[in-house]
Amino acid sequence: xxxxxxxxxxxxxxxxxxxxxxxxxxxxxxxxxxxxxxxxxxxxxxxxxxxxxxxxxxxxxxxxxxxxxxxxxxxxxxxxxxxxxxxxxxxxxxxxxxxxxxxxxxxxxxxxxxxxxxxxxxxxxxxxxxxxxxxxxxxxxxxxxxxxxxxxxxxxxxxxxxxxxxxxxxxxxxxxxxxxxxxxxxxxxxxxxxxxxxxxxxxxxxxxxxxxxxxxxxxxxxxxxxxxxxxxxxxxxxxxxxxxxxxxxxxxxxxxxxxxxxxxxxxxxxxxxxxxxxxxxxxxxxxxxxxxxxxxxxxxxxxxxxxxxxxxxxxxxxxxxxxxxxxxxxxxxxxxxxxxxxxxxxxxxxxxxxxxxxxxxxxxxxxxxxxxxxxxxxxxxxxxxxxxxxxxxxxxxxxxxxxx
Numbered sequence: 001x002x003x004x005x006x007x008x009x010x011x012x013x014x015x016x017x018x019x020x021x022x023x024x025x026x027x028x029x030x031x032x033x034x035x036x037x038x039x040x041x042x043x044x045x046x047x048x049x050x051x052x053x054x055x056x057x058x059x060x061x062x063x064x065x066x067x068x069x070x071x072x073x074x075x076x077x078x079x080x081x082x083x084x085x086x087x088x089x090x091x092x093x094x095x096x097x098x099x100x101x102x103x104x105x106x107x108x109x110x111x112x113x114x115x116x117x118x119x120x121x122x123x124x125x126x127x128x129x130x131x132x133x134x135x136x137x138x139x140x141x142x143x144x145x146x147x148x149x150x151x152x153x154x155x156x157x158x159x160x161x162x163x164x165x166x167x168x169x170x171x172x173x174x175x176x177x178x179x180x181x182x183x184x185x186x187x188x189x190x191x192x193x194x195x196x197x198x199x200x201x202x203x204x205x206x207x208x209x210x211x212x213x214x215x216x217x218x219x220x221x222x223x224x225x226x227x228x229x230x231x232x233x234x235x236x237x238x239x240x241x242x243x244x245x246x247x248x249x250x251x252x253x254x255x256x257x258x259x260x261x262x263x264x265x266x267x268x269x270x271x272x273x274x275x276x277x278x279x280x281x282x283x284x285x286x287x288x289x290x291x292x293x294x295x296x297x298x299x300x301x302x303x304x305x306x307x308x309x310x311x312x313x314x315x316x317x318x319x320x321x322x323x324x325x326x327x328x329x330x331x332x333x334x335x336x337x338x339x340x341x342x343x344x345x346x347x348x349x350x351x352x353x354x355x356x357x358x359x360x361x362x363x364x365x366x367x368x369x370x371x372x373x374x375x376x377x378x379x380x381x382x383x384x385x386x387x388x389x390x391x392x393x394x395x396x397x398x399x400x401x402x403x404x
Contacts, residue, residue, distance in 0.1 A: 015069075020069075021078050032087065035090075035367060044089065052094065063234075063237075073315070074308055107219050115157075123155055125150050131146070139215060141212070146206070178218065243329060340381040
């Protein structure tokens with residue numbers, strides 16, 4: 001394993017997993033107090049980003065050789081859930097930007113040095129839609145295009161962009177890759193993110209006007225699928241033996257757990273204080289509302305347990321150097337894809353039982369409800385993309401979708 005390049009990469013004492021979780025929990029009141037401004041600004045504040053950096057949250061999945069903590073993914077997801085409980089936009093942004101140190105660890109070592117060599121706290125944004133135009137060039141490619149949904153982009157000095165490389169031979173297969181670009185090579189178009197939920201994620205458009213990207217600053221999708229990435233030569237810990245898709249798909253569903261917890265807590269607060277002006281009945285005595293809240297609480301805990309057990313099993317296999325069976329990979333990504341929609345249905349059931357108190361813009365349940373529904377739109381949160389591979393791999397067939 002290569003050593004840390006310079007003292008600039010040192011991040012200070014490594015906190016324990018529990019210390020990181022405690023720091024995230026302590027931020028919940030602050031994030032709640034900033035949530036409205038976050039939504040109004042369509043972005044997480046610089047102050048919040050600085051506090052998250054100081055807490056060490058962005059180092060959880062970063063290699064130790066770059067001053068990172070290289071921890072179990074469940075630590076990352078525990079932190080994400082708590083941040084999202086305070087503000088789901090912040091938790092979503094953290095999930096996306098915070099998982100990129102994992103993918104960067106899979107890139108060629110030269111790419112890692114260019115991003116982290118002078119500043120190991122450098123953040124990286126992304127948008128993986130394969131919509132760019134790619135031209136072959138000596139030593140790399142020319143990339144052009146416009147991508148939407150680049151979460152947290154204004155806080156980052158680099159970006160990961162998805163594109164298909166056209167085949168060099170007629171009839172050959174396209175090559176799906178992620179391209180890594182410095183901030184000088186792309187433009188962020190602010191004002192392009194105006195949504196009904198997750199408004200504060202700062203998921204603006206990114207524009208690239210025919211810039212050269214060397215081959216070593218690309219990551220092949222097939223390498224991630226096969227778990228044979230160039231970065232594993234220097235980052236050889238078991239963490240980086242996991243399929244990249246397993247980490248990423250959970251990063252865009254896990255914020256919904258925090259949103260669900262915020263919605264459930266809000267519902268209890270409204271329930272305890274609400275008395276119908278028409279019937280005089282107290283909501284806290286409503287057995288139907290009790291049933292909806294209890295159902296949501298129990299099922300969210302079940303889904304959280306599935307997340308925890310999933311990564312315990314993945315890390316156990318990775319630690320032994322064993323390949324992860326395709327049947328499990330297909331099932332795990334399917335499980336992740338169902339989370340946000342299941343949570344949306346559970347919270348929907350609660351909201352419709354809270355009467356007029358739930359429809360005001362000032363209602364504390366409204367923002368997490370909207371955020372959860374906005375999270376459904378991400379392609380990774382559509383179970384319909386995953387069902388065929390669950391059934392196929394159960395019967396020993398190869399998967400049709402390689403991002404698992």
